[in-house]
Amino acid sequence: MRVLIKIIMLVSLNLASLSAVADQQTLPSIQEPFPAPGFTLQGEDGKTYRLSDYRGQVVILNFWATWCPPCRYEMPSMERVWQDTKDKGIVILAVDVGEDADTVFEFTGDYPVTFPLLMDLDGAVISRYEVVGMPTTYIISPDGMVTHRAVGSREWDSPVLLDQLKAMRTPKYK
Amino acid sequence: MQKLPLNLVVPFILFATSSRLVFAVTLSTGIDEVANLPYWEIKGDGMTLRLVQRLPDQSRGFAMARGFTPEQAEVFAQSCAFQTVFKNISNLTTPGTLNYNLRDWIIYYQDKKRGMKTREDWEKTWPPGQVKPAAQLALNWGLYPTVQSYKPGDYNWGLSTFNLKPGAMFDLRVVWHQYDKQHEFVIHDVQCAPDIHPDPDDIN
Numbered sequence: 001m002r003v004l005i006k007i008i009m010l011v012s013l014n015l016a017s018l019s020a021v022a023d024q025q026t027l028p029s030i031q032e033p034f035p036a037p038g039f040t041l042q043g044e045d046g047k048t049y050r051l052s053d054y055r056g057q058v059v060i061l062n063f064w065a066t067w068c069p070p071c072r073y074e075m076p077s078m079e080r081v082w083q084d085t086k087d088k089g090i091v092i093l094a095v096d097v098g099e100d101a102d103t104v105f106e107f108t109g110d111y112p113v114t115f116p117l118l119m120d121l122d123g124a125v126i127s128r129y130e131v132v133g134m135p136t137t138y139i140i141s142p143d144g145m146v147t148h149r150a151v152g153s154r155e156w157d158s159p160v161l162l163d164q165l166k167a168m169r170t171p172k173y174k
Numbered sequence: 175m176q177k178l179p180l181n182l183v184v185p186f187i188l189f190a191t192s193s194r195l196v197f198a199v200t201l202s203t204g205i206d207e208v209a210n211l212p213y214w215e216i217k218g219d220g221m222t223l224r225l226v227q228r229l230p231d232q233s234r235g236f237a238m239a240r241g242f243t244p245e246q247a248e249v250f251a252q253s254c255a256f257q258t259v260f261k262n263i264s265n266l267t268t269p270g271t272l273n274y275n276l277r278d279w280i281i282y283y284q285d286k287k288r289g290m291k292t293r294e295d296w297e298k299t300w301p302p303g304q305v306k307p308a309a310q311l312a313l314n315w316g317l318y319p320t321v322q323s324y325k326p327g328d329y330n331w332g333l334s335t336f337n338l339k340p341g342a343m344f345d346l347r348v349v350w351h352q353y354d355k356q357h358e359f360v361i362h363d364v365q366c367a368p369d370i371h372p373d374p375d376d377i378n
Contacts, residue, residue, distance in 0.1 A: 026327025065315060067236070070331050098311030123311050132319040133330035151322070152261070152329035 025158040026150070027165075033145040036061070036138070037128040041095065041118040044104040049118050051140075054091050058168045059140035060156070062094040063126050066107040071135040074153035075111045081156045081165075082115040089142075089173025090165055095120050097134065142170045199359045209257065214361050220264035220326075220352055221272055226257040227367040228333065230340050236316065241309035246300065250313075253291060254336040254366035262324035264352075272324045274350040281336055282345040282360075291337040292320040340369035 036059075040050045051059070062078065064071035075094075082092050092115040096104050104117050120126055129138060129146075139148035147168070154161060166174075199218040206213040206226045215224040230251040237247035262272040281288045293314055302310065318332035338344060343365045349358045 026325065028325035028328065065312070067240075067312065067316065068331070070329075097315060098308050100308075122307060123314075132322055133332060134315050149325075150328065151324060152327075152331075154327075 025155055025161050027139065027148050027154070027161050028150065029148050030146060033141075033147045036140045036144050036146045037125075039125045039128070041120060041125060042101075044096075044101050044108070044117040044119060046101075047116075049093060049116055051093070052144075054093070054140075055144055056089075056142050056170060057173075058090045058142060058165055060090065060092045060137060060165070061129075061140055062092065062135060062137045063097055063120075063129070063131050064094055064135045065097050066099055066103055068134050070153040072107075072111060074135060074156060075113055077154070077156040077158075078115065079113045081162065082113070084157070084162075085166070086115070088166075089169040092116070093118055095125060097123055097126050139165070139168070141168055199357070201359070201361060206257075211367065212365070214364050216348065216359050216361060218350075218357060218359070220262060220270055221350060222259075222261045222263060223348060223350075224259045225334070225346075225361075225364065226259075227365070228255040228257050229367045230369040231371075233333070237309070237313070240312035240316075241306040242313075243305075246305060246309075249299070250335075252340065252369070254338040254340065254342060255333045256336070256364075257331065258318045258334040259329060259331050260318075260322070260324070261329035262326050264326040270326070270352050272350060272352045273322070274348075275321045276318065276334070277320065278349040280347040281338070282347070283338060283342065288337075291335040293317045294320060295337075296335075336366065338366050340366050342366045 036051060038051050040048060043049050051061075060078070060081070062074075066072070078092055078094070081090070086092075094113075094115060095118045097120050099119065100121065101119060104119060108117070129136075133151060135153055137150045137154070138146050139150075141147045156162070199216055202215050202217070204213060205211065206224075209226050209228075211227040211229070213224055213226040215222060233253070233255045234247050234251035237250045238244065242250065260274065262270075264270040264272070276290050276292050279290055281290065296313060296317065300310070300313075305313075316333050318334040319330060322330060324330075336344065343363055346361045346364050347358060348361060349356065351357070
């Protein structure tokens, strides 16, 4: 009987560890990092944003749309990262694809985020990145290389992801 | 009946539960807790795929809100769409990239085989210029990627369309690749959502 109980306990532990896999937060690296294609886009706030202005910082470049459920799902955790790191070498540029300022502004009523929301009205920018589904988020290193890609939403302020992002910063911000 | 020695049984059970042997592909069905509509879900080694019925009215509303004409929205509404979620749930300690191509998937309907209606097929239905650019962009990005590669933790949501009439029942052969090996599974009796137009008197 004791042996049977041991077997059941060990099997349960094994299965529990397997099911936990689904909840792990990952930030997969890109096998061959490439220079981030530059762009200049208008923000929903009326400002102009140039990717090159953020050289020297880690850029979280997120492609999204208001009608995309997982895009909306990850917005609050991105906002928490923004609040924690905006002056510490990590910035977020969230590029809405195909929607106008009114639509994006309306979205911020339900999701009050304060990081830059850029508008890729004609999809020209997303077409220069290898995106096939939204949301897709690229991590751009301080020297302007695209080094990581996350397909699907993430809990961006989870310790495992945040530590990974902070480790990429230049010594100036550490 | 001869008893199996425990010193052999225990290691075997542990091996089986910690290795891929335990992962036969399994199918589950039920009502999606968010959409409140029927779903079909398969779970295999390091992957899950869930297809959730989508009412024609939902597709109609999506298309109209994105700038399609009522006629175009109707074509999309009648295309048998499913909310589709494909996830790579591989263990991080043994990462495996997962790939699929929707063109490999086969629909079995009334003794005939056919393919799904992909993004590229929709572009043929409405070439650039026939729909508003914003609508074209939304449709393109709203549809499930035709080809995708997922690393552990990656997943997509999107609409997959089967180009069948509302209420049609079909079988679907799903194909994916992982660990350089092809996997496939046939989901039987998947049903397109019926086109329900509730009578105003039926709504409380």
